[in-house]
Amino acid sequence: MVTRVDVVVVGAGHNGLVSAILLARAGLDVLVVERAGVVGGATRTENPFPKVPGLRHSTGSYLLGLMPPELLAALDVRLPVLRRDPHYFLPTPDGVGSPYLLFGTDTSATRAQLAEFFSPADVAADDALQAELAALRADLAPAWLAEPLTVEETAQRYLRPALQQVFVDLVRGSVADYLARFEFRSELLVSMYAVTDGLSGLNAGPDDPGTGHNFLVHNMCRLPGADGTWMIVEGGMGTVSGTFADAARAAGARILTGTPVTAITLDSGAASGVVLADGREIAAEVVLGACDPYRLMELVPDGALPPALTERMVAARRTGTTLKLNLALRDLPRFSCLPPDAPSPFGSTIHLLPGSASLTAGGGESPMAALRAMWADVRAGRLPAEPTIEWYLHTTVDPSLADPAGHHSSALFVQSVPYELVGTTWEAALPGYVNQLVGICERYAPGTGDLIADAVPLPPPGIEEHFGITGGHIHHVDNTVSFTDRMPYFTGVDGLYAGSAGCHPAGSVIGAAGHNAARRILADLGRTV
The missing domain is CATH 3.90.660 (Polyamine Oxidase; Chain A, domain 2)
Structure with missing residues (x-):
């Protein structure tokens, strides 16, 4: 088990995997940790039917429309x-x-x-x-x-x-x-x-x-x-996350599923790593929260985030319908x-x-x-x-x-509902x-x-439990909230970033937030973007 990396990505949804591809290709040592036993977040193909066990199904997201073609070109991946x-x-x-x-x-x-x-x-x-x-x-x-x-x-x-x-x-x-x-x-x-x-x-x-x-x-x-x-x-929406996971691994990133994070650690006010559910700690120069913003906020010590950001995100919080x-x-x-x-x-x-x-x-x-x-x-x-x-x-x-x-x-x-x-x-x-x-x-x-x-x-509580999304809100942050009012890529805490559907441009299977968060991290580290 690795104990120190350059970047820990919390969450192996499609945005987190996009970030992992770009950060690993830039030469960083990247570890992605995911609470669920599979990658993809809500972008997955499963066999959910007990009475029809051989039938495959996109249990969460079910169509691809909003992913920019320029992103797929930058990732050099093909989706069927x-x-x-x-x-x-x-x-x-x-x-x-x-x-x-x-x-x-x-x-x-x-x-x-x-x-x-x-x-x-x-x-x-x-x-x-x-x-x-x-x-x-x-x-x-x-x-x-x-x-x-x-x-x-x-x-x-x-x-x-x-x-x-x-x-x-x-x-x-x-x-x-x-x-x-x-x-x-x-x-x-x-x-x-x-x-x-x-x-x-x-x-x-x-x-x-x-x-x-x-x-x-x-x-x-x-x-x-x-x-x-x-x-x-x-092949269902799991093809998207599976393709991105393969590309991330090919670039050198490691992905651990069934590995919940219980806390993000700080040292002198800057992110210093994560604590896993089994008590192990992983040190990192950068922590990227690819989980929903409210889960990310729960992982950070109280009072660490800028008060204005906390107040704005709490005011924007909605449950799923x-x-x-x-x-x-x-x-x-x-x-x-x-x-x-x-x-x-x-x-x-x-x-x-x-x-x-x-x-x-x-x-x-x-x-x-x-x-x-x-x-x-x-x-x-x-x-x-x-x-x-x-x-x-x-x-x-x-x-x-x-x-x-x-x-x-x-x-x-x-x-x-x-x-x-x-x-x-x-x-x-x-x-x-x-x-x-x-x-x-x-x-x-x-x-x-x-x-x-x-x-x-x-139902919404079932979506919350199955996919680990706070409040069962499929967009993480309600899409009535737009542009600079969504979760920022840089949280205001040195070394701590966000890059999920709760960030710009919006909730859905887009991948742009993962791309933009990775570019911001590379720029802040002085790496080639």
Whole structure:
């Protein structure tokens, strides 16, 4: 067991592994220590189903979209990504002839669906939205692999003049206000964009400030061939962390799993190493916290961090509001709204939205009113009767995940639910809520419940326990918090750095924080960057 290294990286999530690659290639002696028995943090492929043990599944993160291609080039690694086509499926709960959307590479088909089931005005609104997002994406891209500036400074340095105020208003404002600018006629379309990009992973509702930032982040897909969409990684998301771990080891870094850290030690006010759960100490010139920022703060002696940083991060702390229901399916569901000749919706993100029945013969509450009602329930500690669901099923695009019996890897990504429930517990409420979520799927695809061979739910406390993320928040720091308001790479304590999803640019599988933290460390050590 090594007792002294140049750098200890606490946490072998994808950001920590990115840092380890770059630091080791610069000639530093790097040790990565990980509490879990596997690398990857929430970026892993597991076999989570007791009843279907051979089925592989991305239990945490499930798509790759936001990782900058420049980062992959700098790391000199290749990830086997698979294009989803179509990439979005928006059904409604009724028979053939009821509205639906299948967004894919065929732009003319998408526009025809928008015009047929919604309105020509929605076609124009969507074209204008996509054009503006493409321009914002192109301008902002270089900012992700650099130290963060304030929102206003970022606008001045990176955004073309015509987009500077648009950018500031979007990042600081709500996703509902941003989408309202485009004058969509259909609230269901607005709801779809608000949910999948604006609310995903957030402890916030559609009208809350900062949800526009999350919307922008989720539209920063620039991987080759992605065309602004999210991609499937062959072999599941564990392929990402496994590829990075192999590259880190090839560069000379050592990785220890099943090795929790209980404290970060200081000497004369500077980081001096870590203490492991078994009592052993490892001395280091640099400690990099690739765990979530709140875990990092717990490991540091009280009062060591600058008070202003501690106060700001405590004020920004939120619990998670995401439930993930991992499913093993015996066969593919059938969506009642799709005609027999429709393209396959599997592989796409399937949006089951509250209020979607308002477009069918059944009628009902408007989609945006339903979103606001959902968030009111969450704030009150109640499980929403109508949460938003993103349903995905990857084995049709990536058959490498399937077991010999041909089971399908699927999951419901449910947003939003409370971390703590009023008047009950998750243990008591979860079985009934799982049945309720399956019942929602049945409205769109009757018979789905009969296809479920096994189900493994992870509510926010389950996400916290399984992946070791404080509060079960999948973004570490809520993505309503942006740029210089997130955890800084340099903590203000000599030798102590942060480099997780809680840092700039945002939470998700991006890797830029690991890259930027490593560059900051190398610069501070006087090494070649």
